[in-house]
Amino acid sequence: MSDAASRWQDRPPWPFVPARVEQTPTMANAPLVVVPLAHKAAYLARYAEPDKGWEDRAESRWPAPYWHIDTGMAALLMLLTAVDEGLGACFFGIMPDELVPFREEFGIPEEYAPIGGITVGHRADDVPVQSPRIAERRRTAEEVVHHGHWGGGAAAR
Structure with a gap:
């Protein structure tokens, strides 16, 4: 999947740490967890x-x-590729208090910054459908797209 990502002058500066389920029991049944690492x-x-x-x-x-x-x-390209391949994928954050244990468990050097994690697998049959309240909270395109000028409505188009 990372091959689909931009090559950044043929030297991608972001490594990834794929983990096995045995190493990450809190990720339930995901067969793969990938942690993208930024390298300033x-x-x-x-x-x-x-x-x-x-x-x-x-x-x-x-x-x-x-x-x-x-x-x-x-990371987004990995998520999109997983979906294109018929898999489920989810991005999640790694909280500050979890960084030290994460680094220790996987031997991540200090100069690499985990930006989050991605689980990849097959969606479970018993996962509940998305709550209708999520759709209620979403803002409309008109609320987030500014045509030609910040705050521009129909007059700015």
Whole structure:
């Protein structure tokens, strides 16, 4: 699945940790759990190379933390690929108090930041259907899409 992700100049900077169910009993019956890891140092080092034009590794040059953004996009591609293959997949967060035990259990170096986890498997037959209250809480496209100008409604189109 990660092959579908952007290659970032043929050197993807985000590693993944696939885990077996035996290692993650709290993930119920998912046969696969993948943890995408952001690697800030890889970005800072790459853009300090001569062909990029920056001579330092200053984090202040970045308008956004692309090491997290690109890792998130790679995770999204995994989720979409799983669905395209007829599987179920779910992204979940790793809470701050779980980071140290996670790092210890899987030997994750400090310079890699887990952005969350992805379970992949087959949907259980007895999983309840999504609550209608979720649909009630969703905002409409008109509430979230700003045409031509922030807050622009029909007049801004």
